[in-house]
Amino acid sequence: MKIIVPATSANVGPGFDSVGIAVTRYLTIEVLEPADAWFIEHDLGAGIPTDEKNLLLSTALSISTDMQAHRIKMTSEVPLARGLGSSSSVIVAGIELANQLANLQLSDAEKLRIATEIEGHPDNVAPAIFGNLCCATGLKTKVLNTVISVPSELHFAVVVPEVMVSTEYARSVLPNHVPFKEAVQNVSHASLFVTSLITHQLSNLSVALDDNLHVPYRKTLIPYCDAAFEAAKAAGAYGATISGSGSTLIAYVDKAHVQAVAEAMGAVFTSNGIENKTYCLEADSTGASII
Numbered sequence: 001m002k003i004i005v006p007a008t009s010a011n012v013g014p015g016f017d018s019v020g021i022a023v024t025r026y027l028t029i030e031v032l033e034p035a036d037a038w039f040i041e042h043d044l045g046a047g048i049p050t051d052e053k054n055l056l057l058s059t060a061l062s063i064s065t066d067m068q069a070h071r072i073k074m075t076s077e078v079p080l081a082r083g084l085g086s087s088s089s090v091i092v093a094g095i096e097l098a099n100q101l102a103n104l105q106l107s108d109a110e111k112l113r114i115a116t117e118i119e120g121h122p123d124n125v126a127p128a129i130f131g132n133l134c135c136a137t138g139l140k141t142k143v144l145n146t147v148i149s150v151p152s153e154l155h156f157a158v159v160v161p162e163v164m165v166s167t168e169y170a171r172s173v174l175p176n177h178v179p180f181k182e183a184v185q186n187v188s189h190a191s192l193f194v195t196s197l198i199t200h201q202l203s204n205l206s207v208a209l210d211d212n213l214h215v216p217y218r219k220t221l222i223p224y225c226d227a228a229f230e231a232a233k234a235a236g237a238y239g240a241t242i243s244g245s246g247s248t249l250i251a252y253v254d255k256a257h258v259q260a261v262a263e264a265m266g267a268v269f270t271s272n273g274i275e276n277k278t279y280c281l282e283a284d285s286t287g288a289s290i291i
């Protein structure tokens with residue numbers, strides 16, 4: 001059995017903690033043979049546990065202990081702790097692992113509630129489960145979520161700089177209060193963002209991506225962030241923002257410009273001595289899947 005979960009880009013600019021998009025980088029979990037003890041084979045570095053302390057297994061075992069231990073192979077194309085939902089993908093895979101091995105028959109709504117409880121942010125986990133663009137809000141006992149298709153003409157140029165920003169720290173720099181006018185502008189931008197995708201009016205994104213709730217505070221944690229945003233626009237992007245809590249930056253762009261925009265953002269970091277990787281991505285329309 002294989003469990004495949006897409007990366008996610010949370011917040012989409014103005015949709016802080018509310019909106020996220022699944023993108024085409026994947027975590028793959030292969031369930032190999034039954035074993036006396038759980039063991040995860042991976043090449044993600046010495047800091048990632050291979051036993052029950054691994055987030056995949058701690059998630060699965062927090063849901064059910066009624067499972068035969070297995071040897072598992074974990075392969076991830078999702079950069080770790082860079083704002084592309086690496087933890088979310090592992091948590092969603094862990095829930096699916098327990099669901100399959102303990103035959104729990106969890107509904108999608110239950111998976112989303114459990115994933116949000118563990119991860120903390122529905123905008124990260126919802127698209128990992130459902131694919132596409134998700135709008136989610138967490139209530140006390142459940143999470144409400146809607147899914148819309150992302151227009152196929154929308155592509156994403158992504159730069160992942162070698163800059164580590166933990167979500168915890170990136171949340172600690174946010175203010176307790178924002179001016180009323182700025183909050184109102186966020187509501188209008190987030191609404192415009194989602195409806196512009198529905199109506200294929202992608203040029204609106206040059207305005208709709210602007211945010212007042214987190215980007216102005218978090219960009220101080222990512223050197224050359226503004227320069228990369230400007231380079232993305234100059235190379236033909238509709239606009240760019242921070243992916244999740246960073247440090248990945250994501251530009252929204254049409255297919256014709258996606259390569260040039262990725263290169264332009266990467267060049268900003270490279271020319272300032274910061275290693276980086278760039279990717280040209282699309283929206284994932286499948287979400288978590290089992291093979």
Ligand code: HSE
Nearest residue numbers: 010017121167244245
């Ligand atoms: N919406 C969350 C945040 C996502 O930006 O803090 C965390 O990955």
